[in-house]
Structures are given as structure tokens and as C-alpha cells.
Amino acid sequence: MITPWQSFWAIVRGGLITARHFFVNMTYHTLRLFRIKTRRRGAVTIQYPEERKPLPPRHRCLHRLTLRPDGQPRCVACMLCQTVCPSECISIEAAEDPDPEIQKVPARFVIDLSRCCFCGFCVEACPEDAIRMDTGCIEMAELRRTDLVYGLDKLKS
Amino acid sequence: MSGAQGDIVSETLILVVKIVLGLIWLLGLGLYLTWLERKESAVMQDRIGANRASVFGLRLFGLFQPWADAIKMIFKEDFVPAFSRKFLHGLAPFLSFFFVAVTVAVMPFGDVLRLGGRTIRLQILDVNAGLLFVLAMLSLGLYGILVGGWASNSRFALLGGMRGAAQVISYEVALGLSLVGLVLVYPSLRLSTIVETQGGLLFGVLPKWGIFLQPLGFAVFFLAGLAETKRVPFDLPEGESEIIGFFSEYGGLKWGLFMLTDFLEIIIVSSLATTLFFGGWQVPWLGPEGFVFPWGGRWSLPHGLVVLFQALAFNFKVIFFCWLQILIRWTYPRLRFDQLMDLGWKLLVPLGLANIGLTALIMGLVG
Numbered sequence: 001m002i003t004p005w006q007s008f009w010a011i012v013r014g015g016l017i018t019a020r021h022f023f024v025n026m027t028y029h030t031l032r033l034f035r036i037k038t039r040r041r042g043a044v045t046i047q048y049p050e051e052r053k054p055l056p057p058r059h060r061c062l063h064r065l066t067l068r069p070d071g072q073p074r075c076v077a078c079m080l081c082q083t084v085c086p087s088e089c090i091s092i093e094a095a096e097d098p099d100p101e102i103q104k105v106p107a108r109f110v111i112d113l114s115r116c117c118f119c120g121f122c123v124e125a126c127p128e129d130a131i132r133m134d135t136g137c138i139e140m141a142e143l144r145r146t147d148l149v150y151g152l153d154k155l156k157s
Numbered sequence: 158m159s160g161a162q163g164d165i166v167s168e169t170l171i172l173v174v175k176i177v178l179g180l181i182w183l184l185g186l187g188l189y190l191t192w193l194e195r196k197e198s199a200v201m202q203d204r205i206g207a208n209r210a211s212v213f214g215l216r217l218f219g220l221f222q223p224w225a226d227a228i229k230m231i232f233k234e235d236f237v238p239a240f241s242r243k244f245l246h247g248l249a250p251f252l253s254f255f256f257v258a259v260t261v262a263v264m265p266f267g268d269v270l271r272l273g274g275r276t277i278r279l280q281i282l283d284v285n286a287g288l289l290f291v292l293a294m295l296s297l298g299l300y301g302i303l304v305g306g307w308a309s310n311s312r313f314a315l316l317g318g319m320r321g322a323a324q325v326i327s328y329e330v331a332l333g334l335s336l337v338g339l340v341l342v343y344p345s346l347r348l349s350t351i352v353e354t355q356g357g358l359l360f361g362v363l364p365k366w367g368i369f370l371q372p373l374g375f376a377v378f379f380l381a382g383l384a385e386t387k388r389v390p391f392d393l394p395e396g397e398s399e400i401i402g403f404f405s406e407y408g409g410l411k412w413g414l415f416m417l418t419d420f421l422e423i424i425i426v427s428s429l430a431t432t433l434f435f436g437g438w439q440v441p442w443l444g445p446e447g448f449v450f451p452w453g454g455r456w457s458l459p460h461g462l463v464v465l466f467q468a469l470a471f472n473f474k475v476i477f478f479c480w481l482q483i484l485i486r487w488t489y490p491r492l493r494f495d496q497l498m499d500l501g502w503k504l505l506v507p508l509g510l511a512n513i514g515l516t517a518l519i520m521g522l523v524g
């Protein structure tokens with residue numbers, strides 16, 4: 001049974017907790033305003049466009065097609081990524097390569113990022129290490145959906 | 158120009174200047190309370206708060222944010238739903254705003270200012286029933302809610318308006334009762350007299366503020382005042398987080414006017430709490446000639462400095478209460494409607510009545 005006194009005290013304590021947060025954080029803000037170093041900051045905010053959180057090394061973001069030493073994409077148009085893609089956002093058109101060791105190259109390699117779910121299955125499936133998701137680019141907003149369809153020119157790097 | 162005529166002209170001029178300054182004070186403080194609310198809530202929650210609005214790259218902790226918000230709201234479409242009662246729909250926010258803004262007329266900002274042989278009272282209008290005037294205007298502000306909810310012609314808005322009416326009327330009773338004890342102690346309804354009486358000393362040391370004479374009255378008054386502002390612990394009329402309340406059908410500047418009214422109500426409740434319970438413009442032990450300390454010290458000050466101290470004291474106290482109300486708004490969750498009615502009728506009204514009885518008893522025994 002909660003007595004009225006207990007509930008009253010709980011209400012007061014709630015106010016004291018938020019007031020404590022206010023005064024402690026204000027102290028840190030004021031000290032930092034006057035360029036005095038403090039152990040912690042008054043806020044946990046990361047001021048995003050200027051300040052960024054470092055991405056973890058295995059973070060999956062925008063794809064890239066890795067290149068051979070001669071500048072050609074490593075991709076051999078085996079269609080494994082297109083097959084495994086659960087969002088069906090990759091489409092590849094193969095073309096013949098004059099080099100008999102390579103045989104096939106992609107004539108078109110399109111990823112529709114508006115459908116991509118960034119699962120990373122394409123990277124796992126690739127036998128040639130030709131596609132990776134390690135560009136670190138996480139800002140892919142566009143005003144039109146068609147701008148989110150990335151072709152070979154944008155994916156090669 | 159003859160002397161009497163010149164006197165009327167200058168008196169009118171002074172009054173106009175006082176009205177303009179009072180409105181600037183109220184609206185400016187109301188505007189910056191929106192900034193204070195955002196920043197204070199952010200600091201309480203370990204965030205930073207609005208700090209992006211800038212003028213020529215100058216951010217100043219987001220001090221331009223209220224202006225940016227105001228400009229945004231002015232340029233929004235003035236949308237009036239086809240099913241609403243057009244005239245009343247437009248009138249409601251102005252009713253709500255007017256009845257709150259007009260109460261600033263009786264707030265004493267300071268004692269008299271002597272300027273060039275003239276005595277200017279730092280109060281727009283020294284009404285002899287100032288306290289009743291404020292209470293009456295605060296209850297008339299209810300019409301803004303009720304008319305807004307009804308004229309929107311939408312079920313949610315109407316229900317919000319009805320909840321608002323029930324809440325404001327219930328807490329009006331407690332608010333009135335909590336002040337009866339105060340009127341018994343300082344036998345006056347004139348706000349300037351109440352503040353002047355609080356300049357005296359209790360037991361020769363303590364300033365004779367209402368909080369020391371009427372602690373129970375203050376508790377009831379402050380809780381009822383919080384409910385009058387219709388903000389979060391008591392925001393059932395508007396449902397601030399969901400906006401399913403009396404201003405569901407409002408947008409743009411009209412919505413902004415309702416929102417501004419909330420902030421003005423905070424200021425008015427803070428001013429009332431300051432004026433009635435915390436000595437208004439009184440600084441402890443500051444008389445018209447300077448400080449006179451109860452332990453025998455004395456520190457003479459020129460008249461201008463005394464007036465400045467008094468005005469600063471009033472503003473400091475008002476801003477403290479605004480801060481406290483915002484702290485409360487960002488700490489407590491909303492009451493259920495039955496809890497709200499229980500608090501009003503079963504706790505605050507009996508406490509207010511007990512306060513009257515107790516005050517009368519003590520005053521009868523003491524003298």
C-alpha cells in the first residue's frame with residue numbers, strides 16, 4: 001500500500017532528479033563555454049553534419065566494385081549476387097571479354113539503392129571479391145528515385 | 158497650452174508608454190520562454206536543444222530560434238476547415254490571447270519612480286480590486302478554449318474544449334480559495350498595497366512575504382495555477398503531445414497564438430506568485446532610501462538604483478517561477494482525468510478551505 005506521503009515524496013524526488021540533471025549539465029556547459037576542460041560534457045549530442053561518429057569497420061554502406069590493376073572491374077558477371085539478392089535490386093548484363101582467362105565482364109551493373117536493404121549477401125556471395133560495402137558513404141538521399149539507381153560509373157572505385 | 162491640459166497630455170503619454178512597455182515585456186518574455194523551454198528541457202535531458210538558427214553565421218545558443226519560428230508560422234497557410242464556424246473559429250485564439258495579455262495591466266513591476274518632479278507608478282493601472290481583476294480575466298480566458306473547441310465543429314476539438322472548461326472551472330475554485338487567506342492577512346485587493354505590505358518585517362528579521370505567512374495557501378495556489386496554464390501535468394484540454402484537444406483544427410499563426418497564450422499564462426501565474434507570495438518587487442531589507450539591515454547595518458543607495466533593484470528583483474523572481482514551471486512540465490507525466498478532478502476537488506479545495514479557517518483562527522487569536 002502506497003501512502004500519500006510516499007507518493008508525495010516520489011513526486012518531489014522526480015523533480016529533484018530532473019533539477020539535478022539541469023544544474024549539473026549547466027555547470028559543464030558553462031565551464032566549457034569558458035574553455036575550461038572537464039572530464040565529461042554537458043550533453044551527449046553529436047552535432048551531426050560537422051561532427052561524426054566513427055563507423056565500425058564492418059559497417060555495411062554504399063557498395064563499390066573493386067578493380068583489377070588494369071582498372072577493369074574484377075566482376076566476371078557470374079550473377080551470384082543478383083541471384084542471392086533478397087531485394088532483387090542488382091541487375092547485371094554480361095558481355096564477352098577478349099581475355100580467355102576472364103571470359104565475361106559486366107556490360108551493365110546496376111544497383112537500385114532505393115530497394116537495397118543493405119544485408120551484405122552480395123558481398124558474401126561474390127567469389128571474386130569484386131563487390132564490397134566498405135565505402136563509408138551513408139548519405140545517399142536523392143530527390144528522385146531514379147537518381148538512386150547506381151550504374152557501373154558510380155560503383156567503380 | 159494651459160497647465161491642466163498639458164498635464165492630461167503628459168499623463169496620457171506616460172500611460173501609453175507604460176502600456177507599450179508592459180506589452181513588450183509580456184510578449185518578449187513569452188517569445189523567449191519558448192526558447193527557454195526548448196533549451197531547459199534539452200539540458201535536463203542531456204541534450205543541447207535548438208541551436209541552428211543563425212543570423213550571419215551568429216548562432217548565440219539559438220537565441221534567434223523564436224524569431225525563426227514566428228516567421229515560419231506567419232508564412233504558413235491560414236487554414237480554416239470548411240466545416241467550422243468561420244467567424245468564431247477566427248475569434249477564439251484572439252479571445253484566449255486577449256484575456257491573458259490584459260492581466261499584465263495590474264502587475265506591479267516596481268514602486269514609484271520619481272523623474273523630473275513627477276511620480277510614476279511602475280504599474281500600468283493601479284486598480285483597487287486588482288486581484289479580482291486578474292482572477293476574472295484568467296477565468297474569462299476559458300472562452301478562448303470553449304469557443305475554439307466548439308467553433309471547430311469537430312468531435313475531438315469539442316471534447317477538448319469541454320475538458321478544458323471542466324478543468325479550468327474546477328481549479329478556478331481552488332485558486333480563488335487559496336487567495337482568500339492572503340486577502341485576510343494583507344487586508345487589501347489592490348496588488349500594489351499587497352506588495353507594499355510585504356516590505357515589512359516578521360520578528361524583525363524575516364521579510365513579511367506571503368510564503369512565510371501563507372505557506373499552505375501558496376501550495377494550493379501554485380498547483381491550481383499550474384492547472385490554469387493547461388500545460389503538461391494538466392494538459393488534458395489540449396493534449397500537447399498528440400494535439401487532440403481544443404485546437405486540433407488550428408494551424409499556422411492561430412495555433413501559434415494559442416501556444417503563445419500558454420506561455421503568457423505561465424508568465425501571469427509566475428507574476429501572481431511573485432506578487433502575492435514572494436514580495437513582488439521587494440528586495441529583502443531594501444527600503445526607499447537603501448538597505449536597512451536588521452542587525453544594524455545601513456547602505457544608502459540613490460533613488461534610481463533602488464528602482465532598478467526592485468524591477469530586477471521582480472523580473473528575477475518571475476523568471477525563476479517560469480523556470481520552475483517548465484521544470485515541472487518536463488518532469489511529470491499527465492494526470493488521468495479522474496485524478497485531475499480528485500486533485501482539484503478532494504485535495505486542493507479542502508486544503509484551501511482549511512487554510513481560510515486556519516488563517517482566520519490565528520488572526521483572531523493574535524489580534
